[in-house]
Amino acid sequence: MTATTPVGAATPAVPRPSRRRAVVAWVVIGAVLLVVGGVGGWLTGLYQWSQRDALDPDSAGPAGTRALVHILRDQGIELTVTDDRAAALRALSSGAATLALPDAPALSDGAVAELADAAADVVLLDPRTRTLGLLLGDTALAGEGDDTVASPACSLAEATRSGGVVPGAVFTPDADAAACYPSGQGYALIVHDDRGHRIAALDARAIIANDVLAEDGNAALGLNLLGRHDTVVWYVPSAADTDLVDTSPSLGELTPPWVSPVIVLLLAAGAAAAVWRGRRFGPLVAERLPVTVRASETTEGRARLYERSRDALHAADQLRSAAADRLAAMLGLGPAASASEISDAASAVSGWDPRAVRGILIDEVPRTDAELVALDERLRHLEQAVRTVVRTGTGPERNAE
Structure with a gap:
């Protein structure tokens, strides 16, 4: 059965990222930074207060006098x-x-x-x-x-x-x-x-x-x-009551006069490069597809590619992989089941010879298109045999084909 998309139906729009979610995220980040800064300032203040409290004649704290x-x-x-x-x-x-x-x-x-x-x-x-x-x-x-x-x-x-x-x-x-x-x-x-x-x-x-x-x-x-x-x-010593004069030169006095203009020029050049080469990050634009593509066309196109490349083994691997997934689902095996486990389970349920089932699912190597068609036919027969037993609950068939 081929799944199709109705002609003329509107293509679902690509969901845009929520701007509200982005704004909330930045607000939360800002709030966290403010809280961390406030806690750090509070701890620093506690340390400075303990330093001021030491040997203070007006303090009744443990370190006061x-x-x-x-x-x-x-x-x-x-x-x-x-x-x-x-x-x-x-x-x-x-x-x-x-x-x-x-x-x-x-x-x-x-x-x-x-x-x-x-x-x-x-x-x-x-x-x-x-x-x-x-x-x-x-x-x-x-x-x-x-x-x-x-x-x-x-x-x-x-x-x-x-x-x-x-x-x-x-x-x-x-x-x-x-x-x-x-x-x-x-x-x-x-x-x-x-x-x-x-x-x-x-x-x-x-x-x-x-x-x-x-x-x-x-x-x-x-x-x-x-x-x-x-x-x-x-x-009581304090930083405000000092007679020391800061005679150390500033950073501006230590650097040559041409350094400041060069720094300003580099900053301006960096800003210009950022504007020139920077990308604009905004919401994604939803693009409507010009045509409606049938689901079967993808499969047919891939089959034609395999036919042109004469790669029968690759095509056989794709057929076996799809058949193994369907068999695993029918047999109640999990997605992690190996090909050998699926082969043994299919043989036990269908009654087919285990070597024949293993050859169909694993070992046989088709060389020509005719062998590939034959393998596909045997895969469908194996699936049909397993499906019949699973649905009807009857005993396994005794058939090696």
Whole structure:
């Protein structure tokens, strides 16, 4: 039976991609990018906030020092918290005072030294290599302590009254400094006293922060070091309070003057090439076929090609493949069934000789058109025999043909 398409019927249009679906996809991609960017900014903000919170005298968080500030004020000590260097200098000039100085990377060496010289005592709360070398000579960082309670092991009165502490970062002192709390490869407290001008260094995050202040002798040590005078000036470093001048040349100053025009020219050339060679991506255009083609014409045309090429074996393979598919469907075999399995099943159902069935479906090689026609006839007879048994449910025929 030949399937035909009615003459004059409209050819089904090629479905166009939905623009709404494309727009929704781009909207979803944009939303995902915004969410990822927002989460990244939020995490960055959390990290920056934790950095600002460290050793902040106004912070009640774990890394802040608000608890020690309250203790100092309860002891009658006047405490000034400022993030302005000029205000800190004015407060220090009013009399003998202690300067609480965290690491201040935004200040120059001269500004740090000026603050230290204006104070009677200086407590370096979280010193780095630059500050240590600037104010304490050959004192240097020596890694971390042993994470166990260390005794003072020195003659410094403030340390002996405080008792043991668990050090964080430790230091190696110079020859003129007193060193307390040995741990690891260094000491947790370094004190240099130059004719009444005292400079002390300790890892304040491990000793006087809110979350560790109540442990061991931490609170006593912080109070003894910062409370030697009636006035404490706590300087809070900030990027806004800086005296550093950026003298490094910009990228434009480092490049020759002809680089910028060349870059602009290359960008313009790239844009022109993109417009010239770029493709316009839009919806597909549905093309109506000019004629209606009968379904049988494709089969007939392919048969004529096989006839012209005298390729009987190829034509036989096509006939066998189609017959095997139909036999597999009739016998209830799956699409993955092999030719041997189909041959055995067809032989068992039809009652034909297995060798004859295998020759029809697999082994026989037609050389001429006559042999090809004969093979086609035997294939149809085999299909008819299997179909009859399957439909009627009768026993297999005993026929080798």
